[in-house]
Amino acid sequence: MFNIILALANKRDIPIGEAVNISVTGIVVVMLVLALLAVLVLLLSKGIRAVESAAKKRNGKKADSESAEAKPAEPSKPVGTALPESASAGDLDLYNVDEKTAAVIMAIVSNESGIPLNRLLFKSIKAIEK
């Protein structure tokens, strides 16, 4: 054993003790640098996420306050003379339907939909042949 150690000591350009020292220092340096990096990444991530969530909250609050402050848009004024509730606008084409039946159909649609007749626009009413 002693001979081997002696032979090693003679042949090596660095002593074994120094080689061990370099190896241990080497792994410690790698661990330290990467551990430092890990801590930095952790802090950085937390910082960035905090900034991002604060910005999100700020934007959210701003949007809420803007929507609260904003006045509801005024309805556009009707142009021209308003139609009576019982009247309907536009031209209506009737196909094989008399005016009385057409008036009944329009009244039913208005009643069923809950929309006054003056806000409905009928284009045509066509009788379907059986």
Next chain:
Amino acid sequence: MSVVNAIVEIFQESGFMSLSWQNWVMILVSFGLLYLAIVKKFEPLLLLPIAFGMLLVNIYPDIMADPLMMSSYEGTVDPNAHWYDAGVLRLIYAGVKSSIFPCLIFMAVGAMTDFGPLLANPMSLLLGAAAQLGIYVAFMIAILSGGLPFFDGFTAKEAASIAIIGGADGPTAIWLTSQLAPHLLGPIAVAAYSYMALIPLIQPPIMKLLTTKKEREIKMDQLRTVSKAEKIIFPIVVTVLCVLILPSVAPLLGMLMLGNLFRESGVTDRLSDTAQNALCNIVTILLGVTVGATAEGKTFLDLKTIAIIIIGLLAFAFSTAGGVLFAKLLNVITRGKINPLIGSAGVSAVPMAARVSQVEGRKYNPSNFLLMHAMGPNVAGVIGSAVAAGFLLMTFGK
């Protein structure tokens, strides 16, 4: 001149007569590597050009001729020679010798790497550090190998170059060796790349040996989403921190992080695309062929090469063990939240080592998906091996 004489003369000047037995052995080795690359598909993008460079230089050694002794370590200087009289692969080899190719490859690796899994779990960095254990164990083995009878052993610079094989990072091994022990570049590069290709065979038995079935079945929580800002700031922070601590690591790590910034910044898509594809492919071809061409039989086949191959394998094994054991420790600390199989991915070799963790994990728990968890230590290993190389260069590069 008779036809017979002409045929005899052609035969005498042919490679059949001029090649040594070492060249023939290396030609057979190159066939073996070509088989592994083409049939077994072991890292074919690297192994194929390396094997073909090896084949070329052993059939026609003058393809690496160096009459001006620009980068050779044996032979005589021809005073009448011009730089262009050198063999064509020797001229291309200047890119390896000057560390240009390894650094460009690192830029490409950076452009291809998503550090998201590492940012989502910074603990991965510790696994990437622990998996560098093999480097320092191999350094000690290389130094101690001088005690063997009939073996001269290695100098400290040679031992450091051999040890870096344990980083499982080809460009880093070439970069460090070309600066500390350029005469060993051939065997070290061939060993590093061959073992990287053989990771699916080397790692699983070690992973199995060091973990219990219960540990291998551990299912890990899903990683959080990483913001774009984190991904952009990360390469800048790593560059500043690591280069300030270990300035010698600047060429490798700087290029790695530059490539990554190309990818993540979102404003240099064209540069990122070039680094990931065209540039990477071009440099891989030139690097692979010329590294393979350094394995000329007469200089490659000796006792030192065999020792390098053995120590390289041990370095890989110890690095894998270091990563797995540290992951086991983290598993204990986090009370069963870390699957120790991801530790082996800390040996770089992106993404091969992470894939091995994924495949092994699914063998024991089919619903387990470890790939993204293993990518963290995997990319951390690239940084870890670069830092280890920087430390060795700082220690022995004077």
